[in-house]
Amino acid sequence: MPGMVSLTLAGFLTLGIMSFVYKDNPIYKFCESIFIGVSAGYYFVLIFYQSLLPQLTDKIGLTGALTDSALAYYRQSGSLASVQWFNLIAAVLGMMMLMRLLPKIGWISRWPLAFVIGSIAGLKLIGELQTNIMTQIQKSILPLWAPQYVDGSLSLAASIGQSLTNIVLVGGILTGVIYFFFSKEHKGVFGGAARVGIWFLMVTFGAAFGLTVMSRMSLLIARIDFLLRDWLHLLG
Amino acid sequence: MMRREIPLFITSVVGFIFVIRFFIPHEPFYSLEDVSSSWIQVIQAFAIWLGILNLLKVSLDKIYKKERGWGYSGVIIFSFLAISIAGFFFPLWEERPAGYSYLQHAREFLKPGTSFDWFYWYVYSPLSSTMFATLAFFIASASFRAFRARSFQATLLLLSGFVVMFGSVPVGNVLFGWLPAGWQVSDIADWVRNVPQVAGQRAIQIGIALGIISTSLRLILGLERAHLGREE
Numbered sequence: 001m002p003g004m005v006s007l008t009l010a011g012f013l014t015l016g017i018m019s020f021v022y023k024d025n026p027i028y029k030f031c032e033s034i035f036i037g038v039s040a041g042y043y044f045v046l047i048f049y050q051s052l053l054p055q056l057t058d059k060i061g062l063t064g065a066l067t068d069s070a071l072a073y074y075r076q077s078g079s080l081a082s083v084q085w086f087n088l089i090a091a092v093l094g095m096m097m098l099m100r101l102l103p104k105i106g107w108i109s110r111w112p113l114a115f116v117i118g119s120i121a122g123l124k125l126i127g128e129l130q131t132n133i134m135t136q137i138q139k140s141i142l143p144l145w146a147p148q149y150v151d152g153s154l155s156l157a158a159s160i161g162q163s164l165t166n167i168v169l170v171g172g173i174l175t176g177v178i179y180f181f182f183s184k185e186h187k188g189v190f191g192g193a194a195r196v197g198i199w200f201l202m203v204t205f206g207a208a209f210g211l212t213v214m215s216r217m218s219l220l221i222a223r224i225d226f227l228l229r230d231w232l233h234l235l236g
Numbered sequence: 237m238m239r240r241e242i243p244l245f246i247t248s249v250v251g252f253i254f255v256i257r258f259f260i261p262h263e264p265f266y267s268l269e270d271v272s273s274s275w276i277q278v279i280q281a282f283a284i285w286l287g288i289l290n291l292l293k294v295s296l297d298k299i300y301k302k303e304r305g306w307g308y309s310g311v312i313i314f315s316f317l318a319i320s321i322a323g324f325f326f327p328l329w330e331e332r333p334a335g336y337s338y339l340q341h342a343r344e345f346l347k348p349g350t351s352f353d354w355f356y357w358y359v360y361s362p363l364s365s366t367m368f369a370t371l372a373f374f375i376a377s378a379s380f381r382a383f384r385a386r387s388f389q390a391t392l393l394l395l396s397g398f399v400v401m402f403g404s405v406p407v408g409n410v411l412f413g414w415l416p417a418g419w420q421v422s423d424i425a426d427w428v429r430n431v432p433q434v435a436g437q438r439a440i441q442i443g444i445a446l447g448i449i450s451t452s453l454r455l456i457l458g459l460e461r462a463h464l465g466r467e468e
Contacts, residue, residue, distance in 0.1 A: 006354065010362040017366040021373050033308040035363040037315030040288045042360050044316070045323030045352065049343055051281035055274050090275040094282030101289060107239045109286075110464055112279045114243035115250055117463050119272045121452035122254025128452075132445035136438050169435050176439020180446075197439065199392055204436025206393040207428050210400030213379065216372035223369045226362070 011231040014223055056094075059087045140173045142166040172200040244458050251456035292316065319359070322351035396432070400425050 016031030093112035100109040146166055148158035178190065179197030186194040229235040254272070257265035295309035327341040330350065345352045379397070384390065402408030403425020412421040454460035 006358040010358045013359065014362045014366045017363060018370060021370055029305070029308055030311060031363065033311035034315045034359065035367060036291070037312040038319050038355065038360050038363065040291055040312075041316040041319035041323070042356070043284060044288050044320055045345065047281045047284055048324075049345060051277050053343070055277045055281075059274070086271070087274065087278070090278035093275065094278050097279060097282040098286055098289070100286055101293065110239065110243040111246060112282075113463060114246040116276055116279050117455060118247035118250030119254055119276060121247070121455040122251035122257075123269070123272075124448050125251070125255055125452040125456070126258040128445040128448045132441050133449075136442055136445075140438060165431055168431050172432055172435025173438045173442075176436055177442055180439065180443040198389060200432055200436045200439065202389045202392040203396040203428065203432040204440070206396030206398075207400045207433040209375075209379070209393070210397040210404070213372065213375050213397070213401055214404045216369060216375055219365055220369035220372045223362075223366050 007231050011227055014227060018223075056087055056091055060085055136173075140170060142170055144170065171196070176200050240461075240464055243464055244461065247463075248456055248458055251452070255456070288316075315359075319352065319355045322355050326351040396428050399428055403428075 013031050013034065016027045017035070019025055020028040093115060096108045097112045098109075100106045144163060144167055146159060146162040148155050148162050150158060175193045175197035177197070179186075179194040179201065181194075184190060225235070250272075253265065253268060257268055292313065295312045298309040299306045299313070323345050324342065326345065327338050330341075332338075332341045344350070346356075347353065384394075399421060402411070403422045408421040408425075415421065451460060455463075
């Protein structure tokens with residue numbers, strides 16, 4: 001009954017990790033070490049198949065499974081000119097990254113790191129301006145009086161409700177941004193606005209905290225459900 | 237020069253090319269993003285491998301020197317090898333679909349029924365989800381300390397956390413069922429999530445974006461050198 005053996009193993013590992021709630025113990029440490037090793041192995045394999053094979057060996061035609069675009073080009077032109085040999089540079093940069101393991105020539109890993117950091121800095125410099133500044137500001141320019149119509153006639157209650165929501169939203173964003181502005185001392189009206197900004201940030205952190213607690217609780221319920229229902233069959 | 241100046245030069249040139257690419261959306265700048273994202277994926281993959289190989293190196297070192305708790309390092313190595321062998325070599329002992337090469341079969345390592353899939357469902361998944369689930373207990377004890385209403389700001393944190401938690405579960409509306417319609421705890425939780433939380437998040441996002449932009453500019457101009465480590 002291999003299913004039962006697998007479930008018992010999963011149950012044992014679940015209980016082993018849960019035992020840490022009581023106190024640190026050898027069974028927890030054993031399960032924790034399995035978790036570390038298995039996680040490392042899982043990503044070792046996953047990265048090989050999902051990043052290195054498609055981005056490297058497929059593109060330079062090593063695996064014989066060319067990418068769709070290269071195959072399309074091959075069918076059209078009858079040549080393999082589209083095999084992207086320049087991707088070998090990426091392999092060389094990747095190998096340079098591994099040089100970090102050898103202390104004497106570890107500095108070589110700075111070159112690929114410099115390439116990654118340079119590309120990301122160049123992309124983010126404009127990308128962040130477009131997505132996280134312009135778009136957020138655009139979304140935040142809201143009418144402070146927002147008339148709402150129900151069946152063609154103005155609804156005062158709905159209009160006041162929507163307007164208040166917009167005022168809270170715009171006010172919260174403005175004061176929150178003021179709080180993050182440290183080039184001017186937080187005094188007087190500016191200091192007051194920064195203080196309101198902190199209140200909004202506190203509400204944000206509280207809500208984020210609440211959501212995190214709830215997500216962890218649902219994970220815990222799922223594990224207990226696994227133990228009692230799937231493994232021990234104590235629940236129907 | 238090889239250790240600092242060349243990496244600085246690479247960072248500046250590559251960063252500058254990507255900024256130019258935005259203003260000149262033509263070849264050869266146009267296709268640079270595709271090439272670069274592919275190269276970055278390869279380098280990132282090697283960087284993650286570097287971390288994993290370093291973990292193995294540290295663990296083997298611990299076993300070799302018989303340091304305290306070296307047995308656990310052995311468990312790490314053993315579990316790493318077990319799942320890796322399952323991931324790379326499962327086509328050796330599992331039936332290969334007709335017409336499939338070894339690599340074609342190996343690429344289907346995530347398919348249900350493979351040895352790697354077994355490791356995922358019966359070892360990795362229970363361990364990782366239980367590890368995160370036990371955080372619920374530690375969050376509970378942390379919240380007990382953090383959620384004491386010592387100041388107005390702490391009270392706001394307490395209230396919004398409380399409202400969101402009770403608003404997400406049916407028991408919230410049962411306990412506070414006496415509240416008028418439209419003002420139930422789930423309605424208030426929705427409002428907190430959609431209005432003040434959105435306002436705070438947008439302010440944080442704008443702040444982070446400004447920070448990223450200024451750091452990127454400093455990196456491209458060569459003013460920020462922390463990523464190159466210490467001077468040798």
